[in-house]
Amino acid sequence: MTTTNGTSRTNGDVTKTTITAKAQVSLPPKKSYAELNPKSKPTEFFGPIGTTIVTFATPAVAYALFFTCNEVTGCNPSASSLSNLAHTIGNWPSSAGKLWEWKALAVYLAWYAWCIATWVILPTEWIEGLLLRDGTRKKYKMNGLWFLFLTLGVAIGVLARPGGIEHFTWLYDHFVPLLSAALAMATAQAVWVYAYSFFSGELLALGGNSGIFFYDFFLGRPLNPTIPGLPNWDIKTFNEVRPGLSLWFLLNISCACEQYVRLGYVSDSMWLVLAFEGWYTIDCYIAEPSILNQMDITTDGFGFMLAFGDLAWLPFTYGLQARYLTFNPVQLGPVFSAIIVAIEILGLYIFRVANNEKSDFRNGKNPKNLTYMDTARGTKLLTSGWWGRSRHPNYFGDWLMAWAWCLPTGFNTPITYFYVAYFAVLLIHRQRRDDEACRHKYGKDWDRYVEKVPYRIVPYVY
Ligand SMILES: NC(=O)C1=CN([C@@H]2O[C@H](COP(=O)(O)OP(=O)(O)OC[C@H]3O[C@@H](n4cnc5c(N)ncnc54)[C@H](OP(=O)(O)O)[C@@H]3O)[C@@H](O)[C@H]2O)C=CC1
Ligand SMILES: CC(C)=CCC[C@@H](C)[C@H]1CC=C2C3=C(CC[C@@]21C)[C@@]1(C)CC[C@H](O)C(C)(C)[C@@H]1CC3
Numbered sequence: 001m002t003t004t005n006g007t008s009r010t011n012g013d014v015t016k017t018t019i020t021a022k023a024q025v026s027l028p029p030k031k032s033y034a035e036l037n038p039k040s041k042p043t044e045f046f047g048p049i050g051t052t053i054v055t056f057a058t059p060a061v062a063y064a065l066f067f068t069c070n071e072v073t074g075c076n077p078s079a080s081s082l083s084n085l086a087h088t089i090g091n092w093p094s095s096a097g098k099l100w101e102w103k104a105l106a107v108y109l110a111w112y113a114w115c116i117a118t119w120v121i122l123p124t125e126w127i128e129g130l131l132l133r134d135g136t137r138k139k140y141k142m143n144g145l146w147f148l149f150l151t152l153g154v155a156i157g158v159l160a161r162p163g164g165i166e167h168f169t170w171l172y173d174h175f176v177p178l179l180s181a182a183l184a185m186a187t188a189q190a191v192w193v194y195a196y197s198f199f200s201g202e203l204l205a206l207g208g209n210s211g212i213f214f215y216d217f218f219l220g221r222p223l224n225p226t227i228p229g230l231p232n233w234d235i236k237t238f239n240e241v242r243p244g245l246s247l248w249f250l251l252n253i254s255c256a257c258e259q260y261v262r263l264g265y266v267s268d269s270m271w272l273v274l275a276f277e278g279w280y281t282i283d284c285y286i287a288e289p290s291i292l293n294q295m296d297i298t299t300d301g302f303g304f305m306l307a308f309g310d311l312a313w314l315p316f317t318y319g320l321q322a323r324y325l326t327f328n329p330v331q332l333g334p335v336f337s338a339i340i341v342a343i344e345i346l347g348l349y350i351f352r353v354a355n356n357e358k359s360d361f362r363n364g365k366n367p368k369n370l371t372y373m374d375t376a377r378g379t380k381l382l383t384s385g386w387w388g389r390s391r392h393p394n395y396f397g398d399w400l401m402a403w404a405w406c407l408p409t410g411f412n413t414p415i416t417y418f419y420v421a422y423f424a425v426l427l428i429h430r431q432r433r434d435d436e437a438c439r440h441k442y443g444k445d446w447d448r449y450v451e452k453v454p455y456r457i458v459p460y461v462y
Contacts, residue, residue, distance in 0.1 A: 036134050036203060044219060044433065051218035055304055059183055062317050065418060066176055069320065069326035070097065075413040089307040096175050099452070104177030105184065112185060115243045117149070119233070122146040129292045129448050130362075135202055137306040138224055140237055140292060144285035151246055155253060163357070166261055171254035172326060175316070182244075182312035189311075190217060190304040193225040193235065202226070205301025220301025236302035239310040241284055241291060248315040249281045259329060267329040268337055269408035273321050276344050276405050283352065290359035295434055321409050321416050330410040340407045347400025356384035356394040375445035389459035391435065395427040396458050431456050 045051045067089055068082070069075040081088075092098055124143035131137055156248045158164045167313055171178065195216050197204065206221040225235045252274050256266050266274075284291075291297055296306060332340070360367060371384040386393035402423045409416035435456070456462055 007142070017218060031134070033201065035211055038206070039211060040207050040209045042212050044207060048210075048212045048215040051305075052214040055218050057432060058308060058313060062179060062183075062230070062313060063176070065317055065320055065415070066097065066179070066323075069324060069413065069415045072097070075324060075328065075415050077125040077415075092176075094173065095177060096173050098174075100173065100175050100180050101177035103176045105181040107174070108178055108181035111247065112243050114151075115238075115246070118147045118150060119143065119238060119242065122127065122150065127289045127292060130298050132203060132223075138234060139232065140234060140289075141232070142288045144241055144288045145282075147242065148246060148249075148282065148285050151250075155250060158439070159253075159257070162263065165257045168254055168257040169261060171251050172258045172323070175251075175323070179312060179316045182247075183308065184315065186304065186307040186311040189235065189334070190245070190307040192227075193220070193222050193302055193307075196227075197222040197225065200226070205299065207299070208301035208303060216301075216303065218304045219305025220306060223301055225302045236306060237285065237291065239302075239307065240296060241288060244310040244312070244314040245281045245284060247362060248319050249278050249321045252277055252322040255319065255326040259326045262326075263329060268332045269330040269410070270322065270325045272332070272340060272344075272408045273325060273405060276401065277318070277322070279348070280401065283348070286353070287355065287359070290355055293359050293362045295430075295437065299437055300354055317422075318419060320418060321405055324413075324416045325408050330408060330414065332408060332410075336407075340404050343400055343407070344404035345406060347397045347402075348396055350386065350397030351394055351401060352397070354397060357382065357385045357387060373445070373449060375442050377445065379443050381442070381449050383449070388453060390455040390457055391453050392427070392431045392457045393459065399423055399427060399457075 041050050042051075045054060067073070067085060068077040072093065073081050073088060075087075089097065089099070089323045095101060095104075113430055119141060121142040123146060124141045126139045127142050129138045129140055155168070159168055161167075196202075200222070202225065203223045208216045208221045210216055220236075224237075226233055227235070256270050256274055259270055260266050300306065357368070357370065361370070361372070361380070366372075368385060370382050371388070372380040372382050374380055382388065391398065399420070402420045406417045406420050435446075435450075438449075442449070
């Protein structure tokens with residue numbers, strides 16, 4: 001016999017708990033592979049045509065952000081600069097703009113091997129993920145903070161040596177060939193996990209099993225892909241927070257080193273970008289277990305979208321601001337710096353507190369005694385705190401931080417605000433995807449929740 005917290009409720013919300021007991025529930029009969037992995041309708045991203053377009057467009061945009069904003073052509077593309085872009089790309093004067101270098105691929109593979117080796121070797125705690133639909137729970141290694149400290153320790157060791165700062169500009173000086181190496185790795189992984197998912201018997205993502213290649217390849221067919229011999233190495237969770245996020249940090253440091261070599265100092269704008277974007281990575285590793293409650297891990301498959309997004313898109317487009325400041329140092333001054341810092345702190349506060357409220361709640365903790373509503377699905381939905389103000393307050397905080405990352409670049413070009421614009425599109429789209437997923441998970445209870453929490457992202461606005 002098990003005892004569990006029962007509930008009493010006022011106006012539909014839970015306001016206090018009483019103790020009741022309920023009989024041990026017998027486990028449901030084991031389902032077949034086909035029952036566990038029903039076919040999905042290709043409705044996301046405007047279907048197979050949309051996913052095919054995004055599959056080719058996102059790498060093109062990542063390259064375009066370099067070739068339209070760099071120290072050779074400047075950062076204000078004109079009709080003339082765009083008209084001879086093909087010639088410029090083919091005759092780039094330095095390694096930074098070379099489309100391919102085997103040396104860069106070797107460095108990238110060594111970096112990825114470092115990420116795997118530290119994942120295997122460093123001390124860790126194993127954290128259980130959410131209950132999967134086959135009744136199992138995966139366990140995940142959470143040693144990201146150890147990894148980051150060790151990696152940054154090695155980086156500081158390099159920087160502290162004579163000539164170390166000059167050496168560290170290598171990442172900046174090989175930007176495009178490293179992007180190409182990351183794209184190659186992402187594509188190879190996406191092909192592998194897609195093909196292996198037909199033989200592994202792994203659980204599939206409910207949204208990536210339409211049977212249409214360009215749809216499933218992009219969205220991701222396997223839910224938790226592994227490789228033979230390393231069954232505990234979950235490629236999706238590893239890629240989400242290791243090689244790309246920390247490479248972004250190192251690329252930003254490399255940009256600051258290049259600026260220092262050129263100017264003899266690092267501008268206040270670069271320091272702010274380095275601190276804000278660097279903290280985003282550190283914060284992620286501090287709260288690493290909370291990613292296990294997020295839709296990428298619980299729901300989305302691992303395909304080209306997440307492979308390219310994690311390994312190439314994030315490190316090579318999110319760092320556009322730092323790369324721009326390398327050849328366009330902006331002096332902000334104390335007043336504008338203070339305004340930007342205030343925006344970052346507000347965004348970080350909302351982002352972190354909202355994510356912690358949900359993560360604590362999903363792990364059975366409710367330290368603020370937030371109200372919530374019961375659902376037929378069994379998982380409860382917070383109806384106060386940040387999750388009572390909008391259905392994705394964490395997105396609002398994250399987008400405020402995006403502004404704090406881009407404002408230090410000043411107002412000479414709109415290109416350095418690409419992240420703010422892209423992120424708004426991604427979060428609006430993601431919130432609608434999540435709403436759809438939650439309506440599927442919760443049915444009419446989600447409609448009840450939406451009535452209580454009508455705003456999608458920005459409280460009292462949107
Ligand atoms: N920098 C970047 O490029 C990106 C950053 N992010 C950030 O990642 C973070 C995670 O976002 P994301 O992965 O989209 O998912 P979320 O962390 O927002 O989680 C969404 C899930 O939370 C659960 N949930 C929703 N409402 C409630 C509620 N009221 N109470 C309890 N649980 C609720 C639902 O799952 P269930 O009920 O099944 O548990 C829902 O599917 C965000 O902070 C976002 O800003 C996201 C994308 C890109
Ligand atoms: C255009 C394109 C291919 C988009 C891919 C989107 C990905 C870049 C993002 C999807 C969800 C992400 C998350 C983070 C990074 C970007 C991606 C992978 C994240 C790991 C950043 C750090 C945060 O603390 C986070 C852990 C909350 C976050 C999780 C979602």
